[in-house]
Amino acid sequence: MATISPFHLAIPVHNLKECRTFYRDVLGCEEGRSSDHWVDFNFFGHQLVIHYKPKSNDTLHTNPVDGKDVPVPHFGIVLPWNDFQTFAEHLKEKKIQFVIEPYIRFAGQVGEQATMFFYDPAGNALEFKAFKDLSQLFAK
Numbered sequence: 001m002a003t004i005s006p007f008h009l010a011i012p013v014h015n016l017k018e019c020r021t022f023y024r025d026v027l028g029c030e031e032g033r034s035s036d037h038w039v040d041f042n043f044f045g046h047q048l049v050i051h052y053k054p055k056s057n058d059t060l061h062t063n064p065v066d067g068k069d070v071p072v073p074h075f076g077i078v079l080p081w082n083d084f085q086t087f088a089e090h091l092k093e094k095k096i097q098f099v100i101e102p103y104i105r106f107a108g109q110v111g112e113q114a115t116m117f118f119y120d121p122a123g124n125a126l127e128f129k130a131f132k133d134l135s136q137l138f139a140k
Helices: 016-026 081-093
Strands: 008-013 030-034 038-043 046-052 061-065 068-072 074-079 098-105 113-119 125-131
Touching: 008 016, 016 030, 016 038, 016 046, 068 074, 068 098, 068 113, 068 125, 074 081, 081 098, 081 113, 081 125
Parallel strands: 008 046, 074 125
Antiparallel strands: 030 038, 038 046, 061 068, 098 113, 113 125
16 A cells, blocks of 8 residues: 555534543544644644534434444544554543444455444544455455
8 A cells, every 4th residue: 555645634622621631641642733722633643633613512413334323424543453452442441432332344354344433522423443454445
C-alpha cells in the first residue's frame, strides 16, 4: 500500500475541556496547537481538530449492519490487526461504553475485520477497526 497522506478532520464538541481530556488521556492523542475555541490533536498520524459548538438537540442516526445499529456519521482509524485487541482492552480499562462491542466481521472471508464503536463525550461516533489482511481494505 502506498504511503497515505494525513487527513484533516474538524468536529464539533459542546464541552471543549471534557473532550480535550478524552482525546488526550483516554485515546492517547498528542495535543498540538489550541485556542479557547479549538484544539488540534495527532490522531494516529492524522490531524483532528475539536471545535467548540454549543450543544444542539440533533438526533442520532443509525444504519443497520450485521444486525447492529451503526451510528452515522462516524470516523476512526484502521489499526494493525495485532494492535486492535490491545487498544480495545485499554478502552475497557478506561470504562468506555461501547455502542458496538469489539467483534469480528466476515470471519474467514474476504475483508475479515475486527471493529468497535463508541462515542466521545460530545456524541461524535468513532469506529476503530483492523483487517486480518490489510490488502483487503477495499476488496469487494
